[in-house]
Amino acid sequence: MSIKSAAAVSLAKFFGYLSCKIRKSKGQTLPGFIAKKIDGNILSDLSQQVRGDVFAVMGTNGKTTTNALLYGLLTKEGKKVVINRTGSNMLNGVISAFVLAAGNDGKLDADFACIEADEFASGSILPKMKVNYLIITNITRDQLDRMGEVDIVYDKVLEAVKNFDGTLVINGDDVLTYSLALESGKKFVTYGIDEQVFDEASRSEIRESTFCKRCGSRLKYNFFHYGQLGDYYCEECGIKRPEMDYAAKDIKITEDEIAFTVNGKRIEIRAKANYNIYNSLSVYALLDDAGIMNDEMIKGFAEFDFRNNRENVYHIGESDIQIHLVKNPIGFQQKVALIKKDESEKDVVILINDEYQDGQDVSWLWDVNFEELRNENIKSITATGKRCLDMCLRLKYEEIECAYDFDVENVVRGHIEKKNRNVYLIVNYTGLYSSNDMLERLKKEYEEGEK
Amino acid sequence: MKLNLVHLYPDLLNLYGDRGNIMCIKKRLEWRGIECEVKEVLHGEYVNTDEADLIFLGGGSDREQEIVCEELKKNKKALIDYVENDGAMLAICGGYQLLGNYYQTKDKKIEGLGILDIYTQWEEERLVRNIIVNSDLFETPVVGYENHSGRTYIGSYKPLGKVFFGLGNTGRGDFEGVVYKNIIGTYIHGPLLPKNPQVCDYMLLKALRKKYGEDVELEKLDDEIELMANKCIVDRYSEEKNRVAEAIKRRI
Structure with missing residues (x-):
């Protein structure tokens, strides 16, 4: 911890406090902006101070819920965890989260960090931050005027993970995310839903990637979950939905609860929307692969409130x-x-x-x-x-x-x-x-x- | 009466809510009691222009556009004949670019259909914003959203209209789109037709008159909500302070 970064942290915290008082705003990005101006290495410096792993979550849909669940399970275990909340998922928001969690001396007391990163900002965040695990939830059509076509998002994320040396946790039901994991050459674990649990109303006619990212020929599907998520295969180059490392099976859906089994463990969540199976599954996959998951923690899934701020x-x-x-x-x-x-x-x-x-x-x-x-x-x-x-x-x-x-x-x-x-x-x-x-x-x- | 709409490669070109244009064509015919059959030509399929009264060519990503270009080459002659014989066609964004001789992208030259002697040049800065165009074909302005890296140079062809707000064909904010015989080519998404029923009806009339004779008229529809949605955008950018605010937002 240099004097420069300590100064960056304390000044940034002060201005953050002022801005909160004056603007009564909830989103926090100003401290990050100030800290970065004073010390360009601040994100690397602070994230290195996290004692355990730093987890990042990216993807078009499900980032905030997934990240909140991850945070919820870890804090329930009594861990100290840094999180960027309220959707502050661009570079300044991420730095702000670390800055605000640090003491005025610039020292960070944290066991883990859970960071949600915007796909477009990923290129500026990932290379500067210690990241041990990165969840990619899915890559689908998003705000086209801001993000551009889905291919542009794909390329941005691929570029961002280039120097990443942790483990990717990826949605294997999404051919784009899976293609990205393969193309990146990085270590990855996959998760997916083995049964057809989404109804007609969840599907839309518009899908990305009806054509194979690798060879350009038309993809075939045994079934769709929603969007382009489903059981896909390419007759031309042979890419197909992988055998998942973490597959949700025996899914039971009632009005307020969803239960499923993954690798012999039963997980129950209090959620109404079926896509929360993905959010829970990715968190389980990550924590299990990282060696943090235990039977006590599994109970935490049922206690998590999926009706967060959003x-x-x-x-x-x-x-x-x-x-x-x-x-x-x-x-x-x-x-x-x-x-x-x-x-x-x-x-x-x-x-x-x-x-x-x-x-x-x-x-x-x-x-x-x-x-x-x-x-x-x-x-x-x-x-x-x-x-x-x-x-x-x-x-x-x-x-x-x-x-x-x-x-x-x-x-x-x-x-x-x-x-x-x-x-x-x-x-x-x-x-x-x-x-x-x-x-x-x-x-x-x-x-x-x-x- | 019946109109056959040929939708080219909806499996490849389906960006920016373009299917709203198809829905619009179909509904505005149905609301008038005119039958509409939509024929989707998918990747690998042959385009039968003899069966078409109106052809729609939408926009896709650069990757998908390249696949489409290969496909369209096989149908090039038929499409040129169709247009020269006053066939009606609406081409948007990527589809508009494909009407020309070529699209020079960052790293390759995509050959177009050569229906029009125009061309498109890629530039780094993407032209992204609301757009309003005044066209002498319509009383109501044409409103929508543009999102393109290509600059299209239409030479001496007639543009669709003059840009009132936005950037248009070449990014200079002068003209947008192209009109030739019964074709309209434009960068305007939104999707284009639902909020611009005047453009939809123009295309329908061209197609129906070609098929059933010049005395075909279209029944007037209740376009209250359409015109209000259209006016809402025109009013916004008619106010100087909103134009300035938008310009400032784009700088930071």
Whole structure:
């Protein structure tokens, strides 16, 4: 620990504290920015101080949940763990996490670190950080205006793992991720789901990689899970879904719980959406391969709350309002499946903004199949946000009635006043924090009103 | 009446919600009681232009575009004849580039169909943003989203329109797209047609009149939500402060 990096840490922490007080912001990136300016090696320096392994999570969907689960299991064991929360997954956010966890003397007291990294920022994060394990959840179509075509994302991630010398933990059901692992020449373990558990509503017609990344010929599939995930093979070059090191079998799905067996161990999770099998499986694979997993820890899966900040439920008046984040077609499709699975009556609000973080290009809404929202259990659908008219128009093409109102608070208040019990609020990125804040505020207002 | 829509290589070219364009063509015909049959030509299949009243060619990644180019070469003559005989065709982004003689990418030259004597040159900076174009073909502006590395030089051909906001064909913010006979080529995604029903109806009318005679007219539809979604973007960039804000955002 040099004097320079100690100074970088303490100054960065101070400004972070100030910025928090002034802007009341939740995301933390400023300390990282300052620390990096003072000491260019700060990330390498701090991550080296972690006593045990540093884990990183990348991929289009499932990063935040996977990382939170990993963190949850480790901290339950009494470990000290560094994590970058609240989606601060670009370089400055990652450095901030380490800086804020360190003492003013620049010394870091941590057993492990769990770091979520944006695919686009991976090239600037990975080479500078000690990483022992890297989970790649999947590579699918994301914000095309920011990320570019899926091939560009693939190349970015491949480039980023070039100098990586740890172990990759990869989703073997995703041909792109698997191709990437093979092409990288790195050590890797695979995980996947052996049974067909995803229903029709989770699938969309739009898929990446119907053509083999290696040889360009058309891939064949025995079955699809969703997106391009499934049991694939290429007749030309012979690439095929591998025999998984960690395969989920004997899957049992009930309304609030999912249980599955992996290598003889039964894992239970309290989650509604089936894709959480992947999130849990990758965490199990990583911890098992790293020699950290034990029987006590397995129980931790059942105690983890999958409804983290991104899937929160607010009880206001007589309404339950659950907020869900969607960022890309595959993610949205999973939420459509989730809404369909809920058989009780409900109202749906969809908030679509087009800020930079959301993706300015809203064309991805046309890659989602909304047909399944034509359902008698859905009492109403209202589009809101800056691009609510685009959402309305999209649903017009499914012949689904959709109202619009640019003001989300107005819409939510309406549902609360009408005592609508079950409200789904689907938001994209910039709508998440503002909606959470709004719901907190409305909740307080109603609680005070009742007194 | 019946319209046969040929959708070229949806398995390769399916970026940026392009399938919304197909849905739009189909629905706007159905809403008027006109039958529409969509024929998807997949990788490896032969294009039968005799059966086509309207051809749609979408956009894909550079990798996929190269595969398409190899495929299209086999059908080059038929497609040129189709266009020269006033066949209707809509080509977007990658599809637009393929209409020309070639697309010079960073490291290779992809040969195009040569239907139009135009060409495309790759440049490092990607042109990515909302785009609004005023075209003398329509009263309503054409709005959408552009996302391309290629600069397309259309020479003396007629452009689709003048750029009101955005960058367009060559990135200079002057003109966007190309119109020749009954073809429109453009970089505009969004997808293009749902928010620009005027463009959809223009293509439909061209296709139907070629097939059923010049006196074909299209019934007016209720486009309230379409036009509001369109206007929402036009209004946003008609305000100077929003144009400036966008420019600043792009610099940082």
